[in-house]
Amino acid sequence: MVFELKEGIFVLDDLKNVSIKIGKVIEEEEEWTEPVGPTPMPGILELRNWDRKLMERYEPFYAPMADYCNLCTMGPCDLSMNKTGACGIDLKTAKARLVTIACCIGAAAHTAHARHLLNHIIEEYGEDLPIDLGSNINVEAPSIRLICGIKPKTLGDLRAALDWAESEIVKVLHSTHIGNEEDYIDYESKAMHVSMADHVGMEVADIAQMVAYNLPKAEPDTPLVDTGFGIVDRTKPVIVVVGHNVMYARPVADYLEEKGLIDDFEIAGLCCTAHDMTRYNAKAKIFGPIYYQLRVIRAGLPDIVISDEQCIRADLLSACKAMGIPLIATSDAACRGLPNRNDDPVDEIVKDILSGKTPGVFLDDGEKLAEVAVKVAQEIFKRKQKKELFLTDEELKEEVKKCTQCMNCVFTCPHNLRIDQGMKAGQEGDFSKLAALEEVCIACGKCEQACPKDIRIINVIMKTGYQSLVSKTGKTRVGRGPIQDTEIRNVGQPIVFGQIPGVIAAVGCVNYPDVMQDLRDILEEFLKRRFIVVTSGCHAMDIGMLKDEEGQTLYEKYPGNFDAGCLVNTGSCVSNAHIAGAVIKIANIFAMRPLRGNYEEIADYTLNRVGAVGFSWGPYSHKAASIATGFNRLGVPVVVGPHGTKYRRAYIGKPWKTENWWVYDVKSRQKVNIEPAPDTLIAAVETKEEAIVQLARLCIRPNDTTQGRQIKLTHYLELSQKYLGALPDDWYLYVRSEADLPLKMKDTLLKTLEEDHGWKIDWDKKKIVEGPIRQFDAGFNPTIVEAIYDKYTKK
Amino acid sequence: MAASAKVKKEEKYPPPKRFQIADIQVSREATAVKPEVVSRMVNKAKNPVLVTGKYLLKEPELVNIAVKFYEKGIPIIATGGSSKPLIEKSVKPLSVVFTLHQITQYMLDPDWKGFNGQPYDVVVYLGFTPYYLSRMLSAMKHFSKVTTIAIDEFFHPHAKFSFTNLTKDKELYYEMLSKVVEGLEERK
Ligand code: SF4
Ligand code: SF4
Numbered sequence: 015m016v017f018e019l020k021e022g023i024f025v026l027d028d029l030k031n032v033s034i035k036i037g038k039v040i041e042e043e044e045e046w047t048e049p050v051g052p053t054p055m056p057g058i059l060e061l062r063n064w065d066r067k068l069m070e071r072y073e074p075f076y077a078p079m080a081d082y083c084n085l086c087t088m089g090p091c092d093l094s095m096n097k098t099g100a101c102g103i104d105l106k107t108a109k110a111r112l113v114t115i116a117c118c119i120g121a122a123a124h125t126a127h128a129r130h131l132l133n134h135i136i137e138e139y140g141e142d143l144p145i146d147l148g149s150n151i152n153v154e155a156p157s158i159r160l161i162c163g164i165k166p167k168t169l170g171d172l173r174a175a176l177d178w179a180e181s182e183i184v185k186v187l188h189s190t191h192i193g194n195e196e197d198y199i200d201y202e203s204k205a206m207h208v209s210m211a212d213h214v215g216m217e218v219a220d221i222a223q224m225v226a227y228n229l230p231k232a233e234p235d236t237p238l239v240d241t242g243f244g245i246v247d248r249t250k251p252v253i254v255v256v257g258h259n260v261m262y263a264r265p266v267a268d269y270l271e272e273k274g275l276i277d278d279f280e281i282a283g284l285c286c287t288a289h290d291m292t293r294y295n296a297k298a299k300i301f302g303p304i305y306y307q308l309r310v311i312r313a314g315l316p317d318i319v320i321s322d323e324q325c326i327r328a329d330l331l332s333a334c335k336a337m338g339i340p341l342i343a344t345s346d347a348a349c350r351g352l353p354n355r356n357d358d359p360v361d362e363i364v365k366d367i368l369s370g371k372t373p374g375v376f377l378d379d380g381e382k383l384a385e386v387a388v389k390v391a392q393e394i395f396k397r398k399q400k401k402e403l404f405l406t407d408e409e410l411k412e413e414v415k416k417c418t419q420c421m422n423c424v425f426t427c428p429h430n431l432r433i434d435q436g437m438k439a440g441q442e443g444d445f446s447k448l449a450a451l452e453e454v455c456i457a458c459g460k461c462e463q464a465c466p467k468d469i470r471i472i473n474v475i476m477k478t479g480y481q482s483l484v485s486k487t488g489k490t491r492v493g494r495g496p497i498q499d500t501e502i503r504n505v506g507q508p509i510v511f512g513q514i515p516g517v518i519a520a521v522g523c524v525n526y527p528d529v530m531q532d533l534r535d536i537l538e539e540f541l542k543r544r545f546i547v548v549t550s551g552c553h554a555m556d557i558g559m560l561k562d563e564e565g566q567t568l569y570e571k572y573p574g575n576f577d578a579g580c581l582v583n584t585g586s587c588v589s590n591a592h593i594a595g596a597v598i599k600i601a602n603i604f605a606m607r608p609l610r611g612n613y614e615e616i617a618d619y620t621l622n623r624v625g626a627v628g629f630s631w632g633p634y635s636h637k638a639a640s641i642a643t644g645f646n647r648l649g650v651p652v653v654v655g656p657h658g659t660k661y662r663r664a665y666i667g668k669p670w671k672t673e674n675w676w677v678y679d680v681k682s683r684q685k686v687n688i689e690p691a692p693d694t695l696i697a698a699v700e701t702k703e704e705a706i707v708q709l710a711r712l713c714i715r716p717n718d719t720t721q722g723r724q725i726k727l728t729h730y731l732e733l734s735q736k737y738l739g740a741l742p743d744d745w746y747l748y749v750r751s752e753a754d755l756p757l758k759m760k761d762t763l764l765k766t767l768e769e770d771h772g773w774k775i776d777w778d779k780k781k782i783v784e785g786p787i788r789q790f791d792a793g794f795n796p797t798i799v800e801a802i803y804d805k806y807t808k809k
Numbered sequence: 810m811a812a813s814a815k816v817k818k819e820e821k822y823p824p825p826k827r828f829q830i831a832d833i834q835v836s837r838e839a840t841a842v843k844p845e846v847v848s849r850m851v852n853k854a855k856n857p858v859l860v861t862g863k864y865l866l867k868e869p870e871l872v873n874i875a876v877k878f879y880e881k882g883i884p885i886i887a888t889g890g891s892s893k894p895l896i897e898k899s900v901k902p903l904s905v906v907f908t909l910h911q912i913t914q915y916m917l918d919p920d921w922k923g924f925n926g927q928p929y930d931v932v933v934y935l936g937f938t939p940y941y942l943s944r945m946l947s948a949m950k951h952f953s954k955v956t957t958i959a960i961d962e963f964f965h966p967h968a969k970f971s972f973t974n975l976t977k978d979k980e981l982y983y984e985m986l987s988k989v990v991e992g993l994e995e996r997k
Contacts, residue, residue, distance in 0.1 A: 075914045077944035078951055081834040094836030095951050105951055424976065425830050430939055430963065432976075464830075527938060656941035659910065666914040670921065697910040700863045700941055703890030704908060711906070734906060739893030742906035 046165050046610070052801070054163025054611030055178045058185060058207055064614045065203035065647065067798055071674050072646075072665035072695040074202050076109040079662055083108050086192050101192050110201035111190050113639065113663045117205040117212070118187045120640025123258075123324050124588055125179045125215030126347065131261050132172055132218060135226040141170025145221060148231040150498035156598040156609060157217045157591055161210060163611030169225065172218045179211040179218075186211075202663075209644035210613070212637075217591035224495050227264065229293040232498045234574040234582070237296040241558035241567075242487030243309060245299045246280045251395035252315055253387055255283045256307060256330070257322030258587055260290035262344035265380035266320065266387050267295040279391065284310065285325050286551055286586035292492045293585055300490055302559065303524040303552035305456040308472055309483065311337055313403040317391040320383070323347040324587075325523070325635055329459070331374060340367045340390050341374030342383055352376040364389045404477040405470070413474050414440040414448075416467040423461035423471060428525070428657075429454055433461055433471055436478075445478040452479025453529040486530070488567040490558025491574050493550070493585020497596040499603055501576040505546065506604025510623045512722015514578045515729050516713030517546045519593045519650075520553045522630030522638040525657045532702040533631050534560045534568060537581070539706050541568065543729055544578040545713075550590050553631065554583045590641050594648060597626050615802050621649030622677065622796040625713035625726065627692075628652035631705065633661070646695045651712045653705060658698040665695035669744060675787075677716060678803040680795035688716045688796070689747045689787050703737035710734075711742065716796050720753035723790075728756035746771050750790040752782050820846045822973035828939040828963035836950065839964070839971035844985045846970065847933065847958055848992025851883060854931035854956070856923065859883050861902075862909060864936035864961075865891035871936045874986045876900055878933075882996030884925060886912055891936060909937065913945040917953050931956045935986075939963045960989060 053060045083099050084090035091099030098104045103111070135143075145166055147154045155166050158175045166172050186208040188194070195201050223229060230236045246252050255263035263283075270276040282299040283291045284307055291298035301310050304325050310316065311333045319334050323345035327333065331350045334341045343350040355363045355375040363386050366372050377383040405413065417437035424430055436448035452475055461471045476483060508514040518540045526533065534557050537547050549557065557568050572581040576596065584592045601607040601619040609616065620626070628645045630638055633654050639661050642652045646665060654661075667674065669690040679686045691714040699705045710730045718726060727748060734742040746767055749755060755763050764780065767773040773785025797803050822841035827833070851857045859878045865871045865887075872894045879885055879895075885902045887895055892905035903924035904912075915921045916929065923929050932955055934942055942959065946967035949957050959965035962982050964974045975982035 073914070075910070075917070075948065076952070077913075077948040078834070079832070079944070079947070081836050081947070081951060090835075092835045094834065421976065425826050425828065428829075428940070430828060527941075656938050659941055659944035662944070664910055664914070666911055668915060668918065668921070670915070694911065697908055697914075698941065699908050699910075700889035700938055701866065703866070703893070704888065707890075707906060708908065737890050737893065738887075738905045739896040740902075740905050743904045744906060 048608050048610045050163055051608060051610050051612030051615070053613050056161070056613065057182070058189070058204060061207065061613060061647070062203050064617060064799065065206050066199060068646070068665070068695065069199050069202055072667045074110065074198060075664040075666050076106050077659055077662050078105060078109055079660060081105060102196065107196060107198040107201060109662050110198035110205070111195070113661065114186060114201045114205040114208065115190050116636045116661065117209045117640040117643050118183055118190070119636035120638070121179070121183050121208045121212035121215060123637050124212050124219060125176065125183060127259050127323065127588065128215045128219035128222065129176055129180070131259065132169065132176060132222045134261055135222050136169050139169065139226050141168060143169045143225060145169070145171070145225055147221070147224065147496060150232055150500055151496055152499050153599050153602060153609070154496070155217055155221060156595040156602065157213045159609040160598050160611070160613055160616055161214055169222060172222060175214050176218050179214045182211045183208055205643050206647040209640040210647050212640040213591060213594050213644040216588040217595065219588040220495065220585070220591050223260065223290065227260075227294050229290070229585075230492060230494050232496045233494055234576075236492035236494050236574065238489040238491055238569060239292045239296055239299055240487070241300040241490040241555055242302060243306065244484035244487035245301065246282055246315060248315070250278060250280050251317045251391040252280045252282060253318055253320065253391050254301065254310065254316035255281065255287045255291055255320045255322070256285055257326050257345070258286040258324040259322040259345060260287050260294060262322045262378060262380065262383065263287060263291060263320050264294055265384040267291065267298065269381070269384035269388060271295075275388070279388070287322055288555065289493050289551070289586040289589075292490070296492055300555050300558065303555055305458070305524055308333060308457040308459060309476055311339060312473055312476065314339070314398070314401065317394040317398065318342065318387050320344060320387055321348060321350065324637065335373045338394075340394065342387055343374065343376045344378050344383060346378070349376050350374070356382065360385045360389070368393050403480065404473040410474060410477050413469050416469050417441065418467065420466060422464040422466060426460045426464040428456065428458060428460070429527075431455060440474075440478070448475055448478040449482060450479070451475045452482045454526075456525060486559040488559050488561045489569055490555055490567070491569040491583050493554070493583050493589055494574060495585060495589060496592040497576040497582070497599065499599065502596065502599045502603045505577055506600045508578070509600060509625060510604060510717065512625065512715070512718035512726055515543065515545055515625065515726045516540075516710070517548060517596075517624075517626040518629055518709055519548045519626060520629045520631065521550045521590055521593065521641065522553060522632065523634045524552045524556060524632045525634040525655070526632035527656045527700070528702070530556050531560060533557060536629075536631070536702050536705050536709075538568060539733070540709065541572050541579055541581060546576060546578060546580060546582070547572075548576070548582045548584060548593050548596070550584045550593065551587045554585075587637055594645065597624055597648060597650060600624050614799055617647060617649040618797050618799050618802055619649070621798070623715050623717040624649070625715050625718075626650050627709050627712045629705070629709060630658065631655040633658045642696055651692045651694055652696045653708050653712065654696065654698045655705070656698050656700050664697045666697050667693045667695075669693050669747065677796035677798055678800070679791070680797060680803060680806045681791065681793040683807055686796075687787050689714075689750075690744075691716055691748060707733050707737055707742065714748055717794065719792070720751065720790055723748065723750070723754040724756060727754060731756055731759065747787065749782070750786050750788060752780060754790065816840055816842055816846050825964040825973040827966045828943065828974070832943055832966065834947070834967070838966040839959070839968040841964055841973040842970045844988035845992055847960060847989045850931055850956065850958060850970065851933060852992075852994045856927045856929050857883055857931040857933065858886055858903070858923070858929045859933045859935060860886045860888060860909065860912060861891040861895065861935050862937035862942070863889040863891065865894055868936070869894070870983050870986075872898060874990060875935060877990035878993065881990065881993040883993065886924065888912060909941065909945055913948055916955055917948060929955060931958065933958045933960060934968070935960055937961055939965070943967055960986060
């Protein structure tokens with residue numbers, strides 16, 4: 015007799031009280047012939063040596079924000095000058111622990127998001143819904159394949175990846191308990207580990223929603239959607255969704271479609287829910303990132319706000335209340351003190367909201383919340399009186415008059431904006447200085463808390479800077495999700511050989527050091543130079559607000575393919591998984607390196623060969639910390655804006671420590687000294703000029719061909735001359751032979767090498783005879799991992 | 810080391826507000842000093858260096874001050890693109906491409922010999938984004954013995970010595986910077 019085993023619980027008729035539970039049935043893997051690599055579903059220890067290798071080169075750097083610790087009751091302890099606290103931890107290790115905790119929070123955010131979404135979707139669509147990302151994608155879950163060693167085929171298969179990620183997050187969080195690690199490098203290894211789990215969490219979340227909600231699947235030419243403060247038609251009720259998990263707000267679009275009302279309403283989003291709403295329904299619009307929350311709410315634009323989770327202001331309810339805007343909280347991660355009304359009838363909930371009995375409700379029943387939201391928005395819209403946005407002219411004058419130039423606001427503003435000077439000029443009738451603050455103000459509200467005169471500073475800034483605010487209105491190309499396998503096939507070689515000079519991935523939050531325009535300038539510099547530019551999250555929506563003189567955003571100027579000179583928006587925060595995925599697929603599809611549980615080899619491949627650099631111009635969230643740290647473990651360097659120093663930790667190599675810069679060369683079977691490329695895994699830059707030059711320099715990889723190195727050095731040198739006024743100090747380190755030199759500058763550079771660096775040049779042949787760290791070798795095959803060296807030399 | 814040079818009472822300012830009121834630490838805060846003290850520290854140093862940042866791109870006055878440092882023989886590490894206006898005024902910075910983050914990492918290493926073969930003992934910072942410089946000064950305070958001096962417009966609590974807050978009066982700030990360079994002795 016043959017039993018066909020299925021998952022579930024079975025009761026055998028004749029055996030009372032006996033049931034048999036069959037868990038996962040492991041089906042024979044037919045198509046996936048790839049052998050299982052050394053680290054499927056790794057624990058904390060499996061990749062520890064890889065991390066230690068990275069840390070030897072890229073030594074952790076700590077910039078304490080607080081030099082004391084008050085995490086346990088033996089404290090508070092003074093850890094300054096690297097003293098130890100009552101538990102024995104020193105300042106460096108305490109900071110490493112703090113970074114580990116931040117990465118745990120980031121990883122937990124994406125992973126809990128993924129779990130919530132996956133459970134919900136499986137309930138709705140069943141666990142057998144196939145993971146089909148379209149005909150252009152065969153390698154559909156590169157991070158999960160690489161890290162977990164499984165190849166998910168259905169929604170249900172994603173559970174195993176998530177189970178692994180959750181268990182690793184808990185383990186790493188455990189390590190941060192008092193009395194555990196005493197070595198900061200071990201904490202860094204754990205930060206990297208949990209951040210790698212974060213990449214799995216993100217991938218699960220985005221694959222699940224793409225499959226279930228039919229979001230765009232790797233199409234380069236997705237629709238353009240309206241983006242910015244000035245996008246909504248104020249003659250219609252406005253429903254505003256805010257947060258990061260579209261699962262809750264999605265039914266609102268369905269409800270409106272179903273009732274034929276979609277064109278009578280405006281749905282606009284803030285933060286990543288906005289991206290995902292537009293991926294779901296391109297009639298939705300994007301207001302902007304987190305710092306647009308108070309701009310939008312204080313302007314009174316929404317008729318209802320629906321919040322979900324992460325990166326939402328913790329004073330959202332009071333901000334909405336002050337403007338008479340009802341709030342529906344939907345995620346159990348952020349209930350906002352509101353009553354759970356899931357069990358009540360729609361009309362009763364609507365009545366209580368409209369009568370003011372409650373400023374809002376908690377509702378996570380999608381259909382109910384959609385109906386409530388639409389009914390409430392309709393009514394609030396009817397009641398709304400036409401008012402001037404932010405302040406009337408009279409109110410503005412009154413507010414400005416109150417200022418005594420005490421500067422309390424300046425000393426609390428994250429950017430030390432000179433509000434006092436703006437107010438003074440305003441008192442004299444010149445509002446231009448206040449207006450100029452709009453460009454940089456992140457509407458955090460700290461200044462208002464500090465102001466002894468209770469001036470509504472944000473409203474003053476937004477009222478005076480209204481023109482600047484509304485003019486930042488444009489188009490974002492809807493997030494496309496993953497990169498196609500065929501695209502990878504086309505660009506894999508030019509990226510690895512260096513002819514495509516690099517991939518710049520601009521992701522993350524918006525705590526920029528200066529005006530938003532800088533971000534566009536930085537990215538356009540690379541687009542014009544035919545780098546591949548990839549973006550997601552808040553960076554992706556901010557560049558959708560900025561138009562050039564011809565009225566075009568970058569999305570309108572540059573195509574959405576993953577190719578030289580193109581600009582790819584992958585989507586929301588969780589769509590960052592596809593950027594990591596593209597890097598992984600280069601090693602797999604182009605170089606045929608196996609993925610299955612083979613993390614170290616792929617990370618080593620990336621570090622030595624793939625000129626991809628992450629860029630986060632205004633990072634602030636814990637998720638940004640874990641995303642970046644996950645990229646670092648994968649061998650991708652990251653450049654952050656100056657606020658990034660407040661993560662307190664960087665990984666910065668020392669080019670002058672020549673003993674740190676080596677690889678094993680599989681071809682020559684020797685340990686070879688190499689140029690310090692890349693010399694940093696994560697560091698902060700201060701200005702856009704510096705950002706541009708650092709991004710170009712960090713694209714250099716040891717494996718570049720001469721043609722590739724020549725192209726990369728050309729950009730690096732040109733950009734350094736353009737923005738720093740001189741050749742970069744370290745350019746000669748990257749020269750292996752005269753063929754690496756930028757053609758146009760060859761003679762001058764040879765001369766400099768001879769005169770300033772003592773290299774020997776054969777001037778008849780225009781050849782370098784002596785000087786470089788190493789010679790170029792066409793078959794050069796670098797690795798820093800002994801096991802990988804053994805694997806390919808013992809073949 | 811120059812840091813041990815005594816600062817007289819009349820050479821100090823009363824403790825000023827931190828540039829960010831919540832940037833609190835339990836360890837020492839900078840001594841807010843008058844320009845003469847800065848000049849003296851630099852004059853006494855074995856191998857001082859000036860590090861410049863972003864605001865040289867926005868305020869030509871700061872470029873002029875840096876040029877004067879250079880003319881007195883104090884070398885310059887230019888970060889953040891501040892090299893460009895300096896080079897236009899014939900300054901040859903020790904480095905142009907490394908970020909302040911990288912420079913700080915190097916300085917924290919007692920084995921680093923600097924760009925000119927000798928470790929720096931006194932580092933003067935000019936023209937930085939306050940919150941960025943603050944983190945770097947905190948790293949220097951906790952993990953190195955180098956004397957750090959911030960001569961920016963905001964008081965920097967984590968430096969060893971800092972100007973007081975001069976945010977109300979730009980002219981006074983520039984005047985103080987001029988006094989610093991006036992007090993610098995020519996170095997060989
Ligand atoms: S709201 Fe704007 S001006 Fe006020 S503290 Fe925040 S960033 Fe500064
Ligand atoms: S805190 Fe208030 S009163 Fe003081 S300068 Fe700022 S706006 Fe004016």
